[in-house]
Amino acid sequence: MQQRRLGKTGFDVSEIALGTWQVGGRWGDAFSDANAETILNRAIDAGINFIDTADVYSAGMSEAAVGRVVRARRERVFVATKCGRQISPHVNAGYTVERLRGFVEASLKNTGLDALDLIQLHCPPTEVFYRPEIFGLFDDLKREGKILNLGVSVEKVEEALKAIEYPNVTTVQIIFNMFRHRPAGLFFEQAAKRDIGVIVRVPLASGLLSGKFGRETTFGAADHRHFNRDGAAFDKGETFSGVPYELGLQAVEELKRVFPDHTPLALWALRWVLMFPQVSTVIPGASRPDQLDANLAVEGLRALTDAEMAAVRDIYERLIKPSVHHLW
Template sequence: MKYRKLGKTGLKVSVVGVGTWQFGGEWGRSYDRKEAAAILDKAREVGINLIDTAECYGDHLSESLVGEAIEGNRGDWLVATKFGHHFHGPFERTDSYRPDDVVRQLEASLRSLKTDYVDLYQFHSGPDASFDTDGLWDALNRQVEAGKIRHLGISIGSNRNVYQTSRASAVNAETIQVVYNRLDRAPEEEVFPSCEAQNLGVLARVPLASGFLSGKYRPGDRFGSNDVRSRRDTAEQDRLLSEVERIRSGEVPEGTDMAAWALAWCLKHPAVSCVIPGCKDAAQVEANAAAVELVEDGHPQEA
């Protein structure tokens, strides 16, 4: 595994992390304790130290599975979770960014994660008006002072949201999480330059474009109704998968695993600290970690 400095946090983060939205049951299947533990045990074995989860991946369900899996080795992990939503059912959420409710969300996350602190607590893809909620960031910074949060971050909903990105340092947020992959390079235009100027750590989510860059899918493939990808416009999906075919034939070296190539592609950008792909099982964790073999040395954030 390779490691980078997560911006101004000073944290040493593995360049490949583990995304855990799938533990919440909205990616075509559910997970039990044993399956979640197998994934995280393999991640630890291959040197991964970042877990990204959220309050609304299930009703703190993903957090609970994570907490049970890492309870015996909490100190080996950087745990990143998020706030701002209440989960009511698959694909059904309501927003809540009121300071008092966010503190309650934090306490629920700590209980679910079986820990007394989170390493990174992230504003979860809310609109600008919610970002500017009166008293929100003051309340969060008090939780930092209390030791329940080590660092604050922002998971921007739009990968062109330079409004929230540019205000990160002013609210004491030290990281930006953003969709970034070979099919969606929008952050390169304004978000990444702002991150670099502020020395913000960058977590690239959806680095495999919801699995499209894994090389497993072709135009015409469809997903079940319990899979979040089924909500995508089918014509747009087929367009993207056609683009994947072009990338596969024109950019991926012969004999190179496409998913590993796609992760390494993201990690080449000087602003990117870490990629956080999801994974369905331990074998996929190992395959994701193998992307480091394609990552060249000399990145500005190398630890």
């Protein structure tokens, strides 16, 4: 497993890591501790040493499973979690120093860890990024030994650029994939300049870039790919990267013609993300062990050629950019 430096955290992390939104079961399914622990242990066995979770994933059960497995292992595994999405309604006024401190302390209890390697604000409203007192809290928590690093998870490039103006922000988690190119511009430039670790989420556009979906594909009623395409529950950019489903299918068909061999499109999508040196790690999810194994196969895949990179860019410019570029 290749490793990259996670910015000014100083951590050397596996370039393919594990996101745990659906680690205990598919989106909308009941959480399975046994399934989660199988996937987590298999990931660590394969050389993954960075695991991303959140206090709201499966109502804290994902966080607890990560903590149990990591505590039982001898390897150094970096744990990143997130806080803030428990605030309801999820608005700027709900973000207070006292409330966020409570969330961090609850995550420590839930994971059973002595300190959190990385705590991330979990896609707060844009206004929160303009409140220095919120970011100042995490300096206090670091002095108290409760966290080692602060990061942010964002929806918009604007939020990422504002966040990294705070000296104590060490990482940014952002959506970046073949259907979401904008972060590769000014944000990547500034992240490199400020030594910010870049954690890429939704690298497969909620599975759309797996190439396995079609017009007849259905999703369960509790699956965000069914109910959140227009942002009914949270930012629609989290679902298929905000790309209209039918348009995404059209773009996928063109991508398949760029990569016509028997290698799954999902692997080319992951390798495309890793072609950018500013990316520290990618956190695809897995609801089954075989999905984890499939993602890890990218380590044996060659780099994309200049012609392939140009073809992906052309598909984005023609089909995808008008729908998403200006929004995030």
